[in-house]
Amino acid sequence: MKIFRTVLFFGTFGAIMLCPTVSAQDVLTGWFSAVHGDMQPGAEPEHHMKYFLTLETGDVVQLHIPEGLLSILGDIEEIQGQYSEVAGQIHAGVPQASLDVESLFYEMPRLRGGTVQGSKPWISILVKYSDIASEPENLAFFNGMYGSSVGQLNHYWQEVSYQNIDVLGSSSSDWRDLPQPQTFYAPTPGSGTSANLTAVFNDAIAAHDPFVDFTNGGTGGYEGINIMINGVLDCCAWGGGRFATIDGISKSWRVTWDPPWAFGDEAVIAHEMGHGFGLPHSNNSDGDGNPYDSPWDVMSSATGYTMTDPTYGKLGKHTIAYHKDRLGWIEPGEKLLIDTQGIFTVVVDHLALASTPNLRMVQIPIGGSSSHYYTVEVRDQAGNYDGNLPGFAVIIHEVLSGRSEPAWVVDGDAVPANYADTEGVMWRVGEKFSDPANEISVRVDAETSNGFEITVSTISCADAFLAALSDWPGSEDVITLLEQLFCD
Ligand SMILES: [Zn+2]
Known part of the structure; x- marks a missing residue:
């Protein structure tokens, strides 16, 4: 039975180790590379990855990394280009040598990944x-x-x-x-x-x-x-x-x-x-x-x-707000990170807009996490590259750092669609996404000139109601307050 173990050094190396099942190992050092393989559109959709190590001699060895180790490694872009030490079983192989990886240590800080400017x-x-x-x-x-x-x-x-x-x-x-x-x-x-x-x-x-x-x-x-x-x-x-x-x-x-x-x-x-x-x-x-x-x-x-x-x-279309933010293309003033409890009403403009005085995205941590959160963006059938999108709507992604596709489109339908061009993923005026377990909701209030006004709540209905009562001026109708506070 294999046992997975993560070893962290608080120095210059990050390390992830899959305990070897055999004792004799080959150890190689060099620079790590990863590539994505994409099938021809229309073919049976499958995604493939290949990993390589470029040795100091210039020779390149293909790395076979088991799923268990990959899941521990997390975001592979963090390791792209990093000087690494890998250990495992090497196979001479034609046309190139390969290594069945049992452990991988990589140098920090990373050389690649991060913003692109x-x-x-x-x-x-x-x-x-x-x-x-x-x-x-x-x-x-x-x-x-x-x-x-x-x-x-x-x-x-x-x-x-x-x-x-x-x-x-x-x-x-x-x-x-x-x-x-x-x-x-x-x-x-x-x-x-x-x-x-x-x-x-x-x-x-x-x-x-x-x-x-x-x-x-x-x-x-x-x-x-x-x-x-x-x-x-x-x-x-x-x-x-x-x-x-x-x-x-x-x-x-x-x-x-x-x-x-x-x-x-x-x-x-x-x-x-x-x-x-x-x-x-x-x-x-x-x-x-x-x-x-x-x-x-x-x-x-x-x-x-x-x-x-x-x-x-x-032609390519725009990439999602999470990806743009990851590459450093969302200015600080264009993103609202909601890291407190409350109710927030904001205007989010569509992502193809060249510039905006409003927001391009909202990030809502799940359980206070910086690696698990929702992103809210607006997409429109507008501009040179997004003109044929399925619709004009608020689009929500659930982002979980480290999984092979960190951002998944949230689908409001009971059974998520095979292809995310359905009404279930397009949040329109009057609709509300709710994650009651995490006390998060996103309501689409109104259409604006380039996007939507939305109201995000990160507070439970009961807490919101009690908070409102504490400074209730006494003149409003309680039902109206409830409506405002998301107590549908
Ligand atoms: Zn791809």
């Missing part, structure tokens, strides 16, 4: 399998994808981040040949998870290195690398991080691996870049294993309810 130029490097000649799009297509017109990625990221980031200075490098055929890199093209992302990455960088200054003019390097491939990989497009030394720069690069169906819809590239920026998926509340069933987030159902562009297909 400023100019973030990416480079697209276009690569062809040696046995596939097609060039699905030309260089101008990929350069234009980073453009500043509506529908192009610089415009998109500027709008979504409220000008906190841009991708100005991004560029593309024209098609180059990989040295190997498709099945060398992806033994089962279009299915499975066996693509050798390390070989694709190394060979793609090598193919473009003579033509690309990855230092980006000595600025510390491109922020991220989109590897655009002329044929399918395995099941998925992949996005996340990769620690590597390129043109003398050693860092955790933001990296995506994109088959043609990925760059066929810019929404998919936005989603993978979102993983690159450190975002997880969000989810609905139906409890299945599919994290692609919320249309309110580019980081969930990326290609559902989108705007479209004649050149770049389905």
Whole structure:
């Protein structure tokens, strides 16, 4: 029987250990990378993760981390790029070595994760399998994808981040040949998870290195690398991080691996870049294993309810307030954290608005927790990227830090919908979400010019009533007070 144990050092290392079942272990040190694998929209929805360790030699070992250890590790973005020590059983393996991880120690403080601010130029490097000649799009297509017109990625990221980031200075490098055929890199093209992302990455960088200054003019390097491939990989497009030394720069690069169906819809590239920026998926509340069933987030159902562009297909939409806040794109004055008991009436504007004198989000701790809470946001069929959302409504997420999709859309229906485009997740004027066990309720009072007035209560009906009675002027009707105080 395995026993899980968490070991915390209050020094420079955070450590999480799964007690080994065997005594002889191999120990490796290096930089940790994680990538998300996303199925082609329309395929059986499945989410995959791969983990790697880049050794000081530059060699990369794939890490197999058991579920039990993953659940203890929590938010994998906290570890992205961290110098780590892993122990377990190593397997020589072809095409690359792998390690069955039994313990993982990582250096703190984290190097990645956290907020994302400023100019973030990416480079697209276009690569062809040696046995596939097609060039699905030309260089101008990929350069234009980073453009500043509506529908192009610089415009998109500027709008979504409220000008906190841009991708100005991004560029593309024209098609180059990989040295190997498709099945060398992806033994089962279009299915499975066996693509050798390390070989694709190394060979793609090598193919473009003579033509690309990855230092980006000595600025510390491109922020991220989109590897655009002329044929399918395995099941998925992949996005996340990769620690590597390129043109003398050693860092955790933001990296995506994109088959043609990925760059066929810019929404998919936005989603993978979102993983690159450190975002997880969000989810609905139906409890299945599919994290692609919320249309309110580019980081969930990326290609559902989108705007479209004649050149770049389905476009990314905004990401949810929790994700924007996580990346530091919600100003302090735009977020209300309700950490006291009471009744609060506020105006929340829709998330696609460029600027607002009101709120963009409300955060309501559950049981006073800073890692378990509700977020309240407003979404509208408005703007360049949210125009085709399912509706204009208050949307509530329950956030639990550490689970693989921290934010789940709250669904008011008794049985949560398979896909969160239903009335149950859209809180409209006159409706109220209640969590009586935690004495939390959110009522939608009225529509405003760009959102809704809402009233949040974090006090029980009885307490609210007693508090009101204590300074009751005596002239109001008690029923009106009860109504005001949520005692439906
Ligand atoms: Zn994903």
